[in-house]
Amino acid sequence: xxxxxxxxxxxxxxxxxxxxxxxxxxxxxxxxxxxxxxxxxxxxxxxxxxxxxxxxxxxxxxxxxxxxxxxxxxxxxxxxxxxxxxxxxxxxxxxxxxxxxxxxxxxxxxxxx
Amino acid sequence: xxxxxxxxxxxxxxxxxxxxxxxxxxxxxxxxxxxxxxxxxxxxxxxxxxxxxxxxxxxxxxxxxxxxxxxxxxxxxxxxxxxxxxxxxxxxxxxxxxxxxxxxxxxxxxxx
Numbered sequence: 221x222x223x224x225x226x227x228x229x230x231x232x233x234x235x236x237x238x239x240x241x242x243x244x245x246x247x248x249x250x251x252x253x254x255x256x257x258x259x260x261x262x263x264x265x266x267x268x269x270x271x272x273x274x275x276x277x278x279x280x281x282x283x284x285x286x287x288x289x290x291x292x293x294x295x296x297x298x299x300x301x302x303x304x305x306x307x308x309x310x311x312x313x314x315x316x317x318x319x320x321x322x323x324x325x326x327x328x329x330x331x332x333x
Numbered sequence: 334x335x336x337x338x339x340x341x342x343x344x345x346x347x348x349x350x351x352x353x354x355x356x357x358x359x360x361x362x363x364x365x366x367x368x369x370x371x372x373x374x375x376x377x378x379x380x381x382x383x384x385x386x387x388x389x390x391x392x393x394x395x396x397x398x399x400x401x402x403x404x405x406x407x408x409x410x411x412x413x414x415x416x417x418x419x420x421x422x423x424x425x426x427x428x429x430x431x432x433x434x435x436x437x438x439x440x441x442x443x444x445x
Contacts, residue, residue: 262435324376
């Protein structure tokens with residue numbers, strides 16, 4: 221089944237404790253992206269990757285890091301989480317050469333206390 | 334910068350009627366516009382894409398229109414059903430690096 225998976229689905233952590241949210245897709249997509257979704261706001265892009273070893277900042281990259289060592293994986297790293305990073309996070313992938321639609325993961329709800 | 338406006342208030346529609354959702358944008362027209370459906374606690378799911386040179390696109394009970402003069406897209410669901418209840422998001426692609434600019438979404442409630 222074609223899908224984007226994220227782990228963990230829920231995470232409660234404390235300020236300053238480094239964490240990683242994993243994202244994996246099995247569709248051989250070139251493009252991957254991380255978004256955060258907050259009430260009343262649209263999805264805001266954090267980072268995106270056009271291909272392996274190619275990453276770029278989105279609209280709200282501060283406090284986040286990413287890497288793209290393999291085509292299928294695109295982890296999101298919070299080196300020192302803060303309460304304002306409490307949010308719902310989505311990973312997405314697409315293959316722009318074939319279709320512009322984005323496939324989303326199930327989301328990770330992060331709470332930073 | 335480009336801004337997108339979707340009705341922040343929930344839209345209540347009687348089952349069987351046509352639901353119409355609006356997506357307005359400022360500034361210049363996007364290369365194409367997409368509509369997604371999002372259910373509570375889940376990721377958005379792609380529904381339809383319409384390009385700037387297309388006036389209308391259909392898929393089963395769904396129809397999207399794109400008016401670059403009004404800077405507006407309308408999303409219609411005909412013969413609406415309670416299962417259509419969800420939040421609907423519009424997203425604009427400005428044609429640069431496949432970046433999408435997202436609206437906050439409109440919650441649609443279909444009453445039996």
